[in-house]
Amino acid sequence: MQPRPRIVRRAVHGVLLLDKPLGLSSNDALQRAKRLFRAEKAGHTGTLDPLASGLLPLCFGAATKFSQASLDADKRYLATVQLGETRFGGDLEGAVIERRPVHTTRADLETACARFVGPIDQLPPMHSALKHEGRALYEYAREGVEVERTPRRVTIHSMAIVAGEHDRWTLDVRCSKGTYIRTLAEDLGAALGCGAHLAGLRRTGAGGLTLDRAVTLEALEAMDEPARDACLLSADRLLAECPEVRLAAEEAARFLAGMRRRIDLPDADCVRVFGPEPRAFLGSGHIAAGELISTRLLSPVEVQGLLQERTP
Incomplete structure (x- = not known):
């Protein structure tokens, strides 16, 4: 078998707005993009779960100096909430814990959403990357260990119904950094009295960056190198606001x-x-x-x- 040809790295500078697919971790998406660009240095601007898709800004070279700006920026999501089912971990991947009947109208949901707009306290989920004694919480969760967590103050700027009916709704959520949308879905279900979990999540914005200019990994793979380079934005776009x-x-x-x-x-x-x-x-x-x-x-x-x- 012929050895795989060695990749010759090069200095690449700029910001790539990647449309991350479902099922891929942020780091895996970063490494694939880094190989395609043959970049010497690259980093992402905050984790997007494998079960989530959408906007993942990637920084190359000099742009990595400003990645914190995107980490600290407000975020925007399309969140699909399934009412009537509470699941372990708060999302579609977890086993069903409880099922309840759903008698929620659109007006009921609008009233419940309004209750969460503004500063709120969230208890971080066990399935998160927050550290406890040097280990991520999700590592404890995989072992069935529950760790005591401290509520965190976040801000929901707006939460509007985009589509849906009966027990499944899609919400447009604008929020501060550090907001756990799966926790928001669970809390929304508790407020409605029927329970809920997060059935789907797509990030559509981060600060002044939006999904409309994002490219997929498949599209990048089909391009030649000059076309890929043309997808890069200047590092100052991370500070667009x-x-x-x-x-x-x-x-x-x-x-x-x-x-x-x-x-x-x-x-x-x-x-x-x-x-x-x-x-x-x-x-x-x-x-x-x-x-x-x-x-x-x-x-x-x-x-x-x-x-x-x-x-x-």
Whole structure:
């Protein structure tokens, strides 16, 4: 048998909006994309369960410096909730614990959804990646061990009915980071008095990033390398909700050196900073008391690498 040809890695910079398929872990999806791009460095911006599909932003090269922004961003999901069945783990994969009759109308569901909009406390599920004494909770769950957890405060910005009837409904959920949609489904079922589990989940947004520009792994595999590279977005797209600041060449060089700069702009917790060249992203910063202060900086080599990725 012929040995598999060795992959020659290369410097790749940018953000790929991947439409992750069902049944694949976030890390497996990342590794497949990394091989296709032959990228030296890559990372994802937060785990999406194998039972969930949808938007998974992947960062390559210099873009990995800004992955935390997407981790911290609000999220948006299409969640399918099955009423009348409570399952172990809160989703379709778990065994049925209890079945109850469902007498829920659309009006009942709308009223129940409204109760959860705003800041709420959630008890993290055992089937989660949260750590306890160095081990993920899902590892304890697989052993049948229940670990005491502390409720976490999250925010549900909105929860609207998209489709459904009787015992199966699809909801459009906008929420803060760290929200467990399976727990939300269970709590919704408890509020309705019939129980529920999460029957399907698709992430449609993360901060300013949306699913409409995402590509599938199958589509990437069918492309040649230049076409794949053309799918990459600039690293600053991870900070799409932050205002822009543009600097002249001399000021840009000082900013990249980590020097504070006086600037006539209002205070801001996060800004995207650009140099004089079109789309020459330099890094992130914040403005306080009339000073522009760097937060995460790109090296001159990384700046040039991002510009090359944007060149047709």
